[in-house]
Amino acid sequence: MNTIIYPLNTGYIRLDKGAYITPGDGYGMEVEVPTWAFFVTDGKEKLLVDTGMSETKSADWHHKGSHQPEGFRIDEQLGKLGVKPEEIDAVFFTHLHWDHCSNMKLFSNAQFYVHEKELAFARDPHLLYHKSYESKKLGVVPPFDGVEFQIVDGEFKYNNFITLFPTPGHCPGHQSVEVKTDQGTYIIAGDAVFADENMKPDHHRNLPFTPMGRYVNVFEMFSSMETIFDRADHILTGHGMGVSFTNVYP
Template sequence: MAVWRIKPIHVGDVYGDFSFNVAYTDMGHKWWVPVYVWFLTNGEQKVLIDTGFGDPDEANRLQSLFEVRTPGPLAEILREKACSPEEIDIVIFTHLHWDHCGSTDLFTNAELFVQREEARFAVAPPDFCGVAFNSPAIGRTPSWLGHPLSLLDGDAQILENLSVITTPGHTPGHQSILVQTADKLYGLAGDLFNLYANLKPQGRVKFVPPACLDFLAWYHSARRLHAACDEIIPGHDPAVQEEWIG
């Protein structure tokens, strides 16, 4: 049975309002939140979950609500900590917000997976959220546009012990990743849960959302992922270490 190992890789940071990560909390408080990509390998295949925000100068120019910084080009970071971009067999996008799907051109040999509903929405979202997708609807060209995409219609098995589960709410076609390692089944949340604070809030509620387009859909997705795996890893928490998991 093929099992996977997971390596979170820190590829940059985004400076913005804390309430984007825990809705309606500490509004006005700005902080740097880490951006990760997630390298998975079973000893044969190499998979990357999300691809970061791409060129930082372009991101700073296009994203007026945020500031970004990066320790270096994504290709160099991957070569140092995992493998070259050309060696990646599969890229899975949790969703198509600007900080999760940059630098697609690097992955010349990879099959790109995303939910069909996410791609459909990202091309022509309502104008109030077009910037979040760098959408063609507002005259921009996201890095994934023009690349062949493997469009998924719901939950799907990608490889043995590696699957996606639909978790809409943050975006309409958001998906999270289920990864079987040697010791447990992990759920890579993407932006379903940005922080451990979303998973373990103070008070009587079980979960607290990040910024979402549909809070009710998010709530059902949160419960769904929680029931589907042994442990959830949030998408942007500073406590996530760049160490092998599993």
């Protein structure tokens, strides 16, 4: 097996560290975090996990000050690897928040995999989470409007190196992607493990890791993190600086 994972930075989100990443520490501190999508290939299949965030005007509407630099759009980042959008066979969505599924229609030959609960929630988001999605209720046409999905409703083995598994909590239908490589199991965790800080012990609450501050169900979020830490040899976060440690994994 010669599976390779390329992290693709699709832009930067500005958020409050205490509110989003480390509850109890860093309230009022604005930070900027990268927004990762991942290209996964065994040399034959060309696969994506998420399609990343939207352009600056829309990003700024979601989270003031967020921006997508020139050349960071998902197809532009893939282009740097010599991959065209129409070559992608499948896209696995961790979830359908605006910063994970923008520009999906560029992938004209891909099958789109999403968890059943996530699609249902994204099509009719609760008022509290309106701006995490894009919704006609807010006068915004979401990127998944009219798209046909492959629906997943539990653990799903796609092939001999990719398995999707449910990791709800951050949102109702979040899932993570297990990738088997020669160097062990990588979990592309999406926002179930948001940033580097979330992998460190939480000394305030005496916990082995730090649950993030933004969720729809705190108990599900906690057990999803436990599952990920159990299954993973290596974790790739949705918004951590640490992902940029190298251009290619393993």
